Amino acid sequence: MTRLLLLATGDTMAFHPRPGRGAFASGAELLAALPAGSVPAEVTVEDLLAVPSWDLDPETMLRLARRARTAVLDDGYDGVVITHGTDTLEETAYLTDLLAGAAVERAGIVYTGAMRPPTELSADGPRNLRSALVAAGDPALRGVGVVACLNDELHAARWVTKIDATGVAAFSSAPYPVLGRVVDAGVEMLAPPPPRPPAPTGEPESAVALIKTYPGIDGVLLHAVVDAGARGVVLEGTGLANVPIGLLTAIDELTGWDIPVVVSSRARFREVSPEGSYGGGTLAARVGAIGARGLAPVKARAALMVALGDGGVRTARDWFGRLDGGV
Structure with a gap:
């Protein structure tokens, strides 16, 4: 029988205040709430933490990523499902994808969450959990990479973004396609997955800052985050990854101090790189900025x-240079 690991982290899917029993249902309780026989697999549950995803730190995100990988490579599970709050699901899912290595060739690794707690009418958590478990055990996901499963849709971790803070159809991969959907007791693939990222080397650096640029931004902000300990900086630019000219001196100085500066964009495009644009992005590249190869800002931070x-x-x-631009 297919063996799955369910890693539970609390948040909205499990938020169920009960006197004397804590605010979050356990992973075993979430699993027990599903109809009998709805998941044709043997499921083992691990409760890793119970905190809201908007309060996660990089070390916890890395812990989830590493556990998903070892569950497949060391423990031999056929699939892994991680329940996660939706606020930062896309960041942790992509970080897991970057670190998964050979694990995604052997098993499906699926993130899921809920927009409504169990106490609300038409709670979406049980359906999302069941669909994620079905997807994780389906051989169709082997080699695809880490995915997010919500509202019966399967989104590539590299592409998925939360676009709605309240509705159940809260996630989108646009302008890229939905990879597939869960139908009955299996997965129907609809589109090819994104290219696999370069293999990781060494231990990830958690001290990476993300700064949203705006008209009139002062380069002193870049110096401030470095002074506070940042080993890398991602700038969220505009349009074709453009950043104000007032940041160029700071970018040049940080690069000279061996602090990489990656420039992304708040816009959604198939490919956004300062090396290929014609405005502030091109100028930033000339003083040392690295293009994010179309990654959204939060994904660029995980990649850095x-x-x-x-x-x-x-x-x-070099790493971003080897990141396939077909993102």
Whole structure:
């Protein structure tokens, strides 16, 4: 029989205040709430933590990623499901994808969550959990990479974004396609997955800052985060990864100090790179900024964490250079 591991982290799917019993249902309780026989697999449950995803720290995200990998490579599970709050699900899922290595060739690794707690009418948690378990055990997900399963849709971790803070159809991969969907007791694939990322080397660097740029931003902010301990900086630019000219001196100085600066964009495009644009992004590249290869800002931060595992600017530039642009 298929063996699955369910890693539970609390949050909305499990939020169920009960006098004397804590605010979050355990993973075993979530599993027991599903209809008998709805998951044709043997499921083992591990409760890793019970905190809201908006309060996760990088070390906890890395812990989840490592446990998912070892569950497959060391413990031999056929699939892993991680319940996770939806606020930062996309970041942790992509970090797991970057670190999964050979694990995604052997098993499905699926993140899921809920927009409504169990106490609300038409709670979406049970359906999402059941669909995620079905997907994780389906051989169709082997080699696909880490996915997010919500509302019966399967989204690539590299593409998925939360676009709605309240509705159950809260996640989208646009402008990229939904990878597949859960139908009955299996997975129907609808599109090819994104290319696999470069293999990680060394231990990821958790001290990476993400700064949203805006008209009039002062370069002193970049110096401030480095002074506070950041080993890398991601800038969320505009349009074609453009950043204000007032940041160029700071980017040049940080690069000279072996602090990589990666430039992404708040816009959604198939490919956004400062090396290929014609405005502030091009100027930033000329003073040392690294293009995010179309990654959304929060995904670029996860990627820089991994890219910094074995060096500084040169290593990060090489890693992003090997990241396939077909994102």
